[in-house]
Amino acid sequence: MRNTFGNVFTITTFGESHGKGLGVIIDGCPAGIAVDEAFIRQELQRRKPGQSKITTQRKEEDGFEILSGVFEGKSTGTPIAIVIYNTDQKSKDYSHIADKFRPSHADFTYHEKYGVRDYRGGGRSSARETAARVAAGAVAKLMLQEFGVSINAYVSQAGHERLDKTYQELDFSQTESNIVRCPDAEAAERMIELIDETRKNRDTIGGVVSCVAQGVPAGLGEPVFDRLHAALGHAMLSINAVKGFEYGSGFEGVSMKGSEHNDAFYKEGEKIKTRTNHSGGIQGGISNGEAIYFRVAFKPVATIMQDQESIDTKGEPAVVSGKGRHDPCVVPRAVPIVEAMCALVLADYLLLNRSSKL
Template sequence: MAGNSFGEIFRITTFGESHGKAIGVIIDGCPPNVTVDEEFIQNELDKRKPGQSKITTQRKESDTCQILSGVFEGKTTGTPIAIIIPNEDQKSKDYDHNKDVFRPSHADYVYHQKYGIRDHRGGGRSSARETAARVAAGAIAKLALKQVGIEIAAHVSSVGTIDAPHVDISSVSEFEALRESNIARCADPATANEMIALIDSVRKAGDTIGGKVSCTVKNCPVGLGEPVFDKLHADLGKAMLSINAVHGFDYGSGFDGSTMRGSEHNDIFDVDTDGKVITRTNFSGGIQGGISNGMDINFRVAFKPVATIMTNQQTINKDGQIDEIKGKGRHDPCVVPRAVAIVEAMAALVVLDHYLRNKVYR
């Protein structure tokens, strides 16, 4: 199976399945002398782990990571970093009813058609459990970016038709404190309460609902991104669209920009009191011509409703015959509260990779 690696210089390869012994990641190309804060890495994983609240899946995993190589006396050595996360709470029998039938809107059918074999236990490799390995790698990337002053912050900006108002991110620490003050991971507490009530009602009805995560990259220098096929926003888009359940990505003004005129949309250049070149507006989302311009990088990621619902649905079996399936097992009624950490991790992987690539021009 190809397509398990991501990045050019800072490159990761993830491995493992939902109900295997462990999942993990190999990180190659990490610069030496990055201070590795294992508590920080674990905190990032804790934001993504299952079983953390009434509005997430009740699978219980500690997601305790083990760093096997590439770190010595608390610093990266420049050699490959291996991290594993043991699976502790597999209940494979919950998926026995999926053995011969395909769940609607899951990867079951296409995996079976493509490979002629599939791990039906929780989706195997197609399970969102794989994203824990990305969060571990992203935590290393965030630590490396922190050393050069780049910060990344995301939150749940919508669930269903509930949209949060714009939240200021002048202080990342204050923004994160607001976000972590509620189980919806929305930095606007009033909106968070509405989101929690909606997700809980959907859960009780045996259904699921989608939402959006908004993300900002702060203090990104000018010049990250390659001008043609490796545009910074293109790589961010690929990273986000590789996350399970993601159905949309936009940056800056996004689709709303298509309704505007150039006279409204152009970001006029200016110079601040410190002599730094800025733009008065940021419809470009911090990226122009595929290259960062020094302004905040803003983007949104849209997640579909989780495909497993607790009601009967028509499907087909492995013999191509019409069949019926009912959702069982432990699943999220809405993925976005746990997806915040994944979005930040993938953004960190992209930004650090381009930061390292950009050093060849200096």
């Protein structure tokens, strides 16, 4: 099982949903980066369970401990190890599916691949693993801040309720002003109402998280196979429940003519810019200096509070009953996860770009 992500700035995550804890080892972080523990804590608080009525009610404060790689508040250039201990796991909530496969979960595929699985909350396949990614992403964000790069994600759709505004029309400071993390109050209210109604009906819905990275310098990305957008797609599709990724104009671009879609260049002072940004800040797999923006689609949470037909480990018909504590819609808590994975890619490619030049 591969648990490492990145080329130069790499992370290796470990731990399970209902084990003693989980964590991450960050390797390749340059020395001298100010590692602000308050900022890491803030990022973990944005992802933690039990935040509101529209998230899982599991109570984890996600306190963390930095074991190595930081001295007097700064990175030393050696591996940074961070551990997050589980404190509110209720493994008995999953005893009823110890020998059953939950529909649309990783139960069956893990069982087929390894011949054994940790059924307690999904074990390694649980979205709880993303806490380690958020901790590592916070360190990557701190590094990117020193290069003037900012990353802002937000919920742009929950079920059929969507935000019909471009990122240029939004005030990102409003993203954290509501429990669904949509920077538009009217759209947010509609989304919250839909998610809460779905929860009361013992069901789930999916949604979309949009993300914008600004201040990214031109020149990040590798030719052919390791294009910047391919790396971002890899990162986003590695997140639990993600079913789709598009950047720039995405699928909407197919309805445009080339004369409408092309981004014309112009010079503003000493900087070359584009008049439009249908390319999403990436051309030829390499950043062009404009804002990088993309959308990530999340499926409805697979665990629903209803009985579902399935089979057991012997191949016999079985009924799976929904139990435990689960999100009716994952996107509000997915916002910091998307930001974290974007930060990890940009930090990695920034260092990779520096190492490719004399």
